[in-house]
Amino acid sequence: xxxxxxxxxxxxxxxxxxxxxxxxxxxxxxxxxxxxxxxxxxxxxxxxxxxxxxxxxxxxxxxxxxxxxxxxxxxxxxxxxxxxxxxxxxxxxxxxxxxxxxxxxxxxxxxxxxxxxxxxxxxxxxxxxxxxxxxxxxxxxxxxxxxxxxxxxxxxxxxxxxxxxxxxxxxxxxxxxxxxxxxxxxxxxxxxxxxxxxxx
Numbered sequence: 218x219x220x221x222x223x224x225x226x227x228x229x230x231x232x233x234x235x236x237x238x239x240x241x242x243x244x245x246x247x248x249x250x251x252x253x254x255x256x257x258x259x260x261x262x263x264x265x266x267x268x269x270x271x272x273x274x275x276x277x278x279x280x281x282x283x284x285x286x287x288x289x290x291x292x293x294x295x296x297x298x299x300x301x302x303x304x305x306x307x308x309x310x311x312x313x314x315x316x317x318x319x320x321x322x323x324x325x326x327x328x329x330x331x332x333x334x335x336x337x338x339x340x341x342x343x344x345x346x347x348x349x350x351x352x353x354x355x356x357x358x359x360x361x362x363x364x365x366x367x368x369x370x371x372x373x374x375x376x377x378x379x380x381x382x383x384x385x386x387x388x389x390x391x392x393x394x395x396x397x398x399x400x401x402x403x404x405x406x407x408x409x410x411x412x413x414x415x416x417x
Contacts, residue, residue: 225267225397232263233401258282262293264398265373273383274391277374 236259241247247255262282265275283290368384369375372391378384 222393222397225394226401228267229263229394229397230401232266233260236260236263258293260398260402264394267397268390268394272387272390273378274373274375274387275394277377281373 237255240255240259244251261278265278268275270276270279279293283293365381365384368388369378372378372384372388375384375387378387
């Protein structure tokens with residue numbers, strides 16, 4: 218039986234190659250910077266779509282790219298759809314991802330506004346309240362909170378997660394996916410460096 222890691226790598230590689238093909242067919246004369254963007258975008262979307270939208274970070278990553286600009290949105294849809302074979306499956310998949318991405322974008326925007334207003338209110342309260350004696354418990358709580366905030370910034374969409382257990386689960390899943398992405402890219406780089414060079 219195949220391990221879940223190798224299956225994830227296989228799905229990622231398939232989607233990534235397809236994304237790169239879509240990029241190259243849409244723009245034949247790409248600059249170095251455009252190629253770098255194409256590789257990163259297609260790799261990120263391939264990694265997220267390999268999870269089929271089952272994780273919060275994958276939906277946030279797709280929503281983030283889909284909301285950036287029109288050209289990226291179109292390419293994201295193309296990468297998510299896959300080859301143009303099974304029309305009904307593609308339509309349902311497109312609807313699933315687009316509705317999730319739209320709702321994710323709306324939630325991200327509204328949560329950012331809410332967060333800003335809460336920060337202002339919290340600052341006012343802390344300034345007005347008297348300074349309390351710091352105990353070991355409060356120091357530990359502050360350290361955990363600070364590290365949680367750092368973890369939230371490292372995971373796509375993490376800043377909108379309030380459940381710490383779910384945040385850790387998402388972080389672990391994101392790490393596994395990143396590891397698969399790195400392993401596939403490293404294998405491709407090694408394989409391409411070992412190819413014989415033809416001198417014409």
